[in-house]
Amino acid sequence: MPAITVTEQRTAIDEAPPAIGGGQVGSGARMGILGNASVMETPFSVTSYTAQAIENEQARSVADVVSMDPSVRMGTARSNLNEDITIRGFNVPSSDFALNGVFGVTPYWRAPLEAIERVEIIKGPSASLFGMSPGGSVGGVVNLVPKRATSAPITRVTGTASSDSVLGAHVDIGRRFGPDEAFGVRVNAMHREGDTAIKAQSTRESLGALALDYRGRALRASLDLVWQQERIDNVVRQFQLGPGLLAVPQAPSGRYPYPGLGWSDARNGSALLKVEYDITENITAFAGYGKRKLNWGAIAANPVILNTQGDYMYFGGWQRMPVDSKSVEAGLRANFTTGPVAHNLALSASELDQEQKLGFYTGFPGGSSNLYAGLLFPTPSIRGISNPVRPYVDTKLRSVALADTLSFMGDRLQLTLGVRRQQVGGQNYNYLTGESSGAYYKESATTPVAGLVFKVRPGVSLYASYIEGLSRGETAPISAAISNPGAVMPPSKSKQKEIGAKFELDGNMTAAVSLFELTMPSAGISGATFGVFGEQRNRGVEATLAGELTRGVRVIGGITYLDGVVAKAVDPALEGKKAVGVPKWQLNLGAEWDLPFAPGLTLNGRLIHTAKAAVDAANTLHIPGWSRFDAGARYTTRIGDKPVTFRLNVENFFDKKYWGTATAGYLFVGSPRTVSLSGTIEF
Numbered sequence: 001m002p003a004i005t006v007t008e009q010r011t012a013i014d015e016a017p018p019a020i021g022g023g024q025v026g027s028g029a030r031m032g033i034l035g036n037a038s039v040m041e042t043p044f045s046v047t048s049y050t051a052q053a054i055e056n057e058q059a060r061s062v063a064d065v066v067s068m069d070p071s072v073r074m075g076t077a078r079s080n081l082n083e084d085i086t087i088r089g090f091n092v093p094s095s096d097f098a099l100n101g102v103f104g105v106t107p108y109w110r111a112p113l114e115a116i117e118r119v120e121i122i123k124g125p126s127a128s129l130f131g132m133s134p135g136g137s138v139g140g141v142v143n144l145v146p147k148r149a150t151s152a153p154i155t156r157v158t159g160t161a162s163s164d165s166v167l168g169a170h171v172d173i174g175r176r177f178g179p180d181e182a183f184g185v186r187v188n189a190m191h192r193e194g195d196t197a198i199k200a201q202s203t204r205e206s207l208g209a210l211a212l213d214y215r216g217r218a219l220r221a222s223l224d225l226v227w228q229q230e231r232i233d234n235v236v237r238q239f240q241l242g243p244g245l246l247a248v249p250q251a252p253s254g255r256y257p258y259p260g261l262g263w264s265d266a267r268n269g270s271a272l273l274k275v276e277y278d279i280t281e282n283i284t285a286f287a288g289y290g291k292r293k294l295n296w297g298a299i300a301a302n303p304v305i306l307n308t309q310g311d312y313m314y315f316g317g318w319q320r321m322p323v324d325s326k327s328v329e330a331g332l333r334a335n336f337t338t339g340p341v342a343h344n345l346a347l348s349a350s351e352l353d354q355e356q357k358l359g360f361y362t363g364f365p366g367g368s369s370n371l372y373a374g375l376l377f378p379t380p381s382i383r384g385i386s387n388p389v390r391p392y393v394d395t396k397l398r399s400v401a402l403a404d405t406l407s408f409m410g411d412r413l414q415l416t417l418g419v420r421r422q423q424v425g426g427q428n429y430n431y432l433t434g435e436s437s438g439a440y441y442k443e444s445a446t447t448p449v450a451g452l453v454f455k456v457r458p459g460v461s462l463y464a465s466y467i468e469g470l471s472r473g474e475t476a477p478i479s480a481a482i483s484n485p486g487a488v489m490p491p492s493k494s495k496q497k498e499i500g501a502k503f504e505l506d507g508n509m510t511a512a513v514s515l516f517e518l519t520m521p522s523a524g525i526s527g528a529t530f531g532v533f534g535e536q537r538n539r540g541v542e543a544t545l546a547g548e549l550t551r552g553v554r555v556i557g558g559i560t561y562l563d564g565v566v567a568k569a570v571d572p573a574l575e576g577k578k579a580v581g582v583p584k585w586q587l588n589l590g591a592e593w594d595l596p597f598a599p600g601l602t603l604n605g606r607l608i609h610t611a612k613a614a615v616d617a618a619n620t621l622h623i624p625g626w627s628r629f630d631a632g633a634r635y636t637t638r639i640g641d642k643p644v645t646f647r648l649n650v651e652n653f654f655d656k657k658y659w660g661t662a663t664a665g666y667l668f669v670g671s672p673r674t675v676s677l678s679g680t681i682e683f
Contacts, residue, residue, distance in 0.1 A: 013213060013220040013276050014100055016048070016118045016145050021508030022548035023052040024068075024556050029120040030101050030143055032129030033346045033401050033418065035333065040502055041414060043451025043465035045071070045123040045514050045542060051147065053556075054113050056592075056604075056634060058160070058649050058676045060205075061110050062094065062142060065119045067608060067630070067651075070558040070588040071542055072121065074660055075581075077236040077668035079201060079257075081264045081298055083110040084662065087123055088518055089538040089564045089582040090139030090494075091663045095323075098143045099272055100224070103133050104325035104352045105290040106144060107228045107268040114170050115188040115209030115226065118145035123542075124496040124518060125469020128420045128449035131350050131399045134325070136471030138494035138520055146211050146224045149174040149184030155683040160192060162676040166203060168192025186211040197674045200376050201234040201257045218278040226270040233263045234376070238666035239312065240304045241621060248615065248623050249310040251657040252371040254672035259314040259369065260376040264298040286348075287330040294323040299379055301366075305667070310371030318382055320359035320389050327352045342407040351398045358392035358431040361385055390434035395472075396425035403449065416451040416465075424472050424491045438475055438486060445470055445491040459504040469494040474523040476530035483528045492532065494520040509547035516540055524570040535568040536579050552594035557606070560586045566617075578614040581663040583625070585611040590630075600637050606630040615665050623667065626658035642681050649676045 017028030017036055026048035028038045039046060049065050059065050063083050066072040075084035075091050084093045099105040113119070122129075125138040133141070154174035161167050174186040188211075193204035206229045213222040234257035241248070252258075272290040279285055301316030331348030364380045403418030426441040451465035473489030476482060500514030522534035544558030564582030569575045590606035611625040632649035655673040662668070 013215070013222045013274055014145070015148060019050045019052065020504070020510055020547050021506070022546070022554040023050060024554060025053070025510065025546045026050055026118055026120075029118070029122065030145065031122070032101060032126060032131075032141075033331070033348050033403050034129060034344070034405065034416070035346070039510065040455070040459075040461045040504055041453055043416060043453050043463040044467070044498065045500065045512065045516070047121050047544065047546070049119045049121075051117045054116065054119065055680070056647065058647055058678055059113050061112055062097070062119060065113070066121075067606065068556050068588055068590060069121060070544065070560040070586050071123055073583075073586065073610060075662040076238060077660070078671045079196065079198065079203070079232055079236045080238065080668065081109060081235055081300055085142070086581070086663055087121065087139035088516070088540060089562050089579060089663065090137070090518065090520060092137040092139045092142060093135050096133040096135045096137045096142075098130065098133075098141060099270070099290070100146060100222075100274065101130065101143055102272060102288055102290045102327050102329065103131065104327045104354055105270050105272050105292050107226070107266075107270065108292070108294040108323055109264075109266050109296065110230060111144060112190065112205065112207045112228060113144075114172070114190040114207055115147055115211065116144050117147045120145060124498065124516065125467055125494045127422060127470040128401070128418055128447045128467055129403075131352070131401070131420065132397050132422050132424065132470040132491075134352060134354050134395055134397070136469075136492070138469035138471060138518070146209070146222075147172070147174070147186050147188065148211060148213055148222070149176050149186045151176060151181060154186075156680060157683070158678055158680040160676065160678045163197035163674045164195045166192055166194035166196060168205075182214055182216055184211075184213040184215070197255065197672050198234070198236065198257050199255050199374065201232065201236070203233075204231040205229065220276045222274050224270070224272045226268070228268040229266070231263070231265045234260070235262045235264050235298070235300055236669065237262070237300055237302060238662065238668045240302060240666060241616065242304045242306045245305060245307065245621060247308045248621055248659065248667070249305065249308050249371055251623075251659045252310065252669060253374070253657055254652075254669045256374045257376075258371070258669060259301045259303040259312065259367075261379045262298065262300045262316065263379060264296070264300065266294065266296040269293045282336055283332060283334045285330075285332050288328065290327040292323070292325040294321070296321050296323075299364075299382065305371075311368065312371065313366060313368040315362075315366040316364050316380070317360055317362040318364070318380075318385065318387055320387055321392070322357050322389060323354065325352065325354040340408065342411070344405040344407075346403050347401070349400045352395070354395040355391070356393045357389040359387040359389040360431060361387040390431050391429040392431045393429070394427040398423040398425070412455045414453040416449065418449040420447050422447060422470055422491065424470065426472060438478075439488070441472065441475065441488060443473060443488065443490050445493060447493065461502045462500075463502070464499045465497075467496050469496070481528065482525055482530050484530055487530055489523055489532055492521050492523075494518065505547075509545070509549065511543075511545045513543045514541070516542070519567065526570045533568065533570050534566070536564065537567040538562055538564040538579065538582060552596060554592040555590065557587075557589035562586065574617055577617065577619045579663070580615060580617060580665045581613055581661040583611040583613040585609065585625075600635055602634040602636075604632045604634070613661055615661050615667065623659040623661055626656060626670070628656050628658070628670070629653045639681070642683060644682075645680045647676075647678045647680075650674070651676070
């Protein structure tokens with residue numbers, strides 16, 4: 001008989017679950033303390049976008065990926081200083097994104113994706129699962145999963161070009177070696193620069209990422225090192241609305257860098273070490289340590305719209321902001337049975353320390369212009385100007401969490417129960433003097449999580465869940481006009497209730513529908529007392545679809561209905577008003593078609609629709625709804641024996657002019673038509 005060699009299959013630490021048919025989304029995602037979990041067994045709404053989807057989208061950052069998701073919208077301009085998004089109507093800044101489940105490690109202002117295997121979007125507050133994020137955002141969690149070396153060697157080179165003359169190159173190399181290929185190395189390097197589709201705007205971006213991993217029989221470890229640099233000249237800023245404005249002016253062309261001056265220069269360095277060790281077959285210990293350092297400066301002007309004719313004024317300044325963050329976590333996971341009940345138990349402790357410093361010079365003269373004039377202005381020089389950085393905000397977050405998933409009826413019924421005790425600490429400073437502003441903030445709160453999944457039959461799951469999020473409580477101003485000056489509010493608790501159903505068809509298609517209610521409290525002054533008197537309530541229905549509809553036809557997207565209202569307010573006249581920046585309808589629907597009469601050629605398109613939204617608390621000002629169409633093509637062939645893929649993507653194909661909005665009421669101009677080309681060869 002011939003000899004047969006059996007090779008043990010080992011996985012890397014936190015390795016991404018496999019993709020479903022069509023390759024656009026993953027079959028599972030990381031759910032914080034619970035670890036990686038199947039989407040069908042998760043009592044929350046979650047989507048995991050794969051490296052294949054990222055590459056075919058020619059995604060430069062998370063902003064390009066969220067164009068596939070109906071519950072997510074941009075909260076800032078594409079080339080603003082920062083890149084924030086909204087999830088289910090609540091803001092999530094890029095500084096609150098997670099890397100491999102750890103906060104405080106991703107690039108601060110904008111997260112490039114060349115070194116990322118998955119972009120996982122968990123919708124709703126998730127403090128019980130992940131701990132509180134540095135900024136306390138509650139709309140959801142964006143988790144970036146780094147690439148890992150695969151069993152098959154990877155050597156991939158990509159050349160890129162986009163409007164107007166941004167040229168770039170990306171190299172991706174991965175190898176495994178050693179006994180049983182236990183050691184892995186993945187290297188990604190990228191650089192691009194040139195003039196963008198926006199007049200007089202240029203960009204220069206670089207990325208270097210090294211991912212090392214070890215997968216042994218009992219020990220698994222990974223080390224991710226990331227360096228990023230980004231420079232944007234003539235950044236696009238958001239608009240404030242001036243007092244007495246009667247209506248929002250018509251959206252101007254997206255081809256001008258409003259207000260027409262400024263630059264942003266950021267350098268990020270991050271490191272994340274994670275280790276897992278199987279103490280026994282059923283007990284695993286894990287630990288992680290991450291660090292991020294940001295060095296950022298910018299000259300930027302904030303424009304204010306004055307009237308319906310589009311006149312605006314601006315005032316600007318020079319900002320410098322270094323940020324140092326450290327994150328550490330440790331814990332145990334165990335699986336065992338008690339009679340007919342199976343348990344997956346997790347215990348963890350975590351700490352995040354973040355120090356922000358700020359230098360802010362505001363001595364530049366302001367100016368004025370008109371939205372439709374398309375004027376540019378000289379950027380002020382900083383030569384000879386002193387702008388020292390001083391302490392601004394310190395944040396310390398500590399927590400202990402315990403969670404258990406109990407499985408009944410042969411895993412058909414799963415109940416997840418968990419609790420996290422979170423300590424929130426922080427100190428604000430007067431950045432002009434560096435002196436502390438108010439007392440040190442130190443409060444604690446407990447956040448529970450409960451979820452139930454019932455598998456009706458293979459491929460059909462029903463679920464219900466309750467989860468809470470945390471934000472740092474506000475401090476009452478020092479004023480003789482209120483009875484409790486300087487009073488410190490406890491951490492603010494946001495709460496989400498959700499029920500839904502998930503469907504999987506032959507591993508090729510997934511679909512989900514969910515109903516949810518998410519509430520977030522707010523503080524203010526009622527009478528002469530400062531306290532938590534307000535509440536925003538977002539209720540909605542979300543339906544999503546992804547996978548291979550039929551051979552050669554893939555779809556991804558969905559529709560979301562949002563009813564965001566002010567449920568409670570200090571001013572009774574505001575109760576029942578629409579929440580600022582929350583549209584009622586959001587639609588994203590994309591499709592790909594492999595042409596049967598042209599082997600290797602794929603056509604794709606996407607429709608994005610966002611309904612009108614209120615942009616002031618009194619609901620007297622609105623921006624109209626808008627629809628955008630994206631299109632593209634992809635051709636896969638061989639040159640010699642080397643696989644080659646050419647991609648063409650056109651964002652905003654018809655060059656639609658539209659306003660976008662943040663939940664704070666700021667407006668930004670939608671991106672203009674942008675053409676992207678790339679060619680990838682694999683060696």
